[in-house]
Every structure is written in structure tokens, then in C-alpha cells.
Amino acid sequence: MNRRLVIVAIVLAIFTGYLKTSSFQQKVPLKRDFTEFPLRHGPWVGRSYTLDDQVTGMLKMDEYLNRQYINGNNQVGLYIGYYATQREGGQIHSPQICLPAAGWVKVSETTDTVTVDRLGPVNYVKSVYQKGSEKEIFAYWYRMKNTNITSEVALRMYRFLHAIRYGRNDAAFIRVSVPVRDNVESANQVAQGFLRDFLPLLSDYLPD
Template identity: 35%
Template sequence: VYLGYWESQRRGAQMHSPKNCLPGSGWEPLEATVMPIPVEGGRTIHVNRFLVQKSDQRELVLYWYRAQGDDVPGEVAAKAAMVKNAIIRNRTDGALLRVSAAVESSVAETSDRLVAFVQAMYPRLGDYLPD
């Protein structure tokens, strides 16, 4: 689990995509999709589903961004939300949320475990991240 929160974003101190940092640390991307996850309250969030491999290890990564209560999967949408909130609310804070697990049996089983974890943790995010 990784939850990175930036109280203020500016050049040199901004959220950056796992699509950039994971390959930069030796992980080879195998698949990249966006998937819906139903969460508490009848809502659905859309998260990035990123399958990577290093040597004989495979890892499944789910990640998304939160900009003052708005959950978005994409880097461009996160940046747009930050700009909008900077203008409207004079705030540039945001978070990157990432959960990952080694693929030991199957990608589908690993995905199911990660989705269940996201569904369990999602209702508690408001306790740690500002709206």
C-alpha cells in the first residue's frame, strides 16, 4: 500500500505516475487498463490496473489519484482537477493511492484480492485525506 499526499504541488514536488516510476526501477509493463471498482455508497471509482514484470516476478498494481474528494484514474484528469481547484479553492493538494501484490497463482485471483482490499479501505480514506 502506498498513499502519497502532497499538501501543495509545484515544480519538483508533484505527483508522478507509477507508469513512469515502475519502469524506471526495472519493472516491465505487460498490461495497462482502467477498471471500475464499486465502493461504499453505491459509487464506482475507476482505477488504473497495471501488470508489470521484473525477471520472473509479476506484480499487479492498482492506482488512482484523489484531488480534494474527486477520484480519477488518469494523470491528465488529476492535473486538470488540481488546476481547477487551484483557481476555485486556492488549493493544489492531492494524493496518489496505490495498492499492489505479487502475482502468485493467477492475475485474476490477485486482482480480486486487491479489489476487495480497495473496497475495504476506501470508506476510511476520508479520515486521512482532506476533501
């Protein structure tokens, strides 16, 4: 093992120990409750769905939004899990674990970018999963303060750095899902159109 890997291992060990023992992170509430997030916006009409107790017990988020929106023939799922503080046992779960656990098999994964009014470029992970004859595209990322994150490793580092610098490590997991009917790119375009419409609204809900 070279010196660089040893240093990284030591830093991660210190980081892990810090997360287990630190007690000063403040819980940061949402600016507005997710119940106020619009069910109708432009051509989109949504419906809320409640997660069962087993799922919420596993995810351990403080607040969540779980919707299905329809615009003509386009159907989009929107899920946001918000963590007012991330502590050991109450941290964001990676979709790479949760989706396979629900029976989804990953077909492909890459990153993509959508440009959104008021926000500029937003990077996200573009994953395609299949379960039986169903195929869906999942566009997701993590948000801490004003930073969008597409890597689990980067998420852990930001969790540590924000706790040290700001005394907080609140975060949101944002995921949009679209059924793949014709092809993946068409589904991705639907996802991007939805993100352009809805992401500007999130600044009124997620903490800065």
C-alpha cells in the same frame, strides 16, 4: 496542426506558466496523521515500512503511508503519497515513470472499477508489471478533493482548476499492489477485496 490542437497547446502553455508563477495555493493538511491508520482491520494485519531518503527526496511528498498487509495467504502492499500542495518540482510522479525506473516492465494496462460502501464506484488503473520472475498487479489512481482521477492529463487539469476555484491543489496518489501467483484476475480480486475493506477509512484522513 488544426485549430483545436493549437487551442489545446495554448491552454497547456498558460497552465504550465501558471503553475510556475502562482503563489497563492494553500497547503492543506491531512485530517488525521497516517500514523493513526490501522495496522489491524478485519482479517488484515499490516506492517509499516519507511522509504529511504533518496526515494522521499525524489517523490517530494509531504506525507506518506507505506504498508504491507497480510490476510491468510493474501499479501497486499498499500502506498499513499500525499501532497499538501503541488508546486513545480513537487508534484505527483506517474507510476509509468517510477516503476520502469525501478526495473519493472509493463505487461498490460487498463482501467477497472470497484464498488465500495459509502463511496460508490471507484475507478482505478489496473497495471500488470514484471521484474525477472516476479509479476505484480498495481491498482492506482489519484485523488483531488472528492474526485478520483485515472489520467495524468486529467490530473494536470484538475490541479489547475482546483487552484483557480478553491485556492488549493492538494492531492493524493493511492496504489495497491498484489503479487500475481495464479493469474491476473485472481490478484485483481484480492486487490478489490482489500479496497472494499480499507477505502472507507480513508475519508477520515484525506481532506474533502
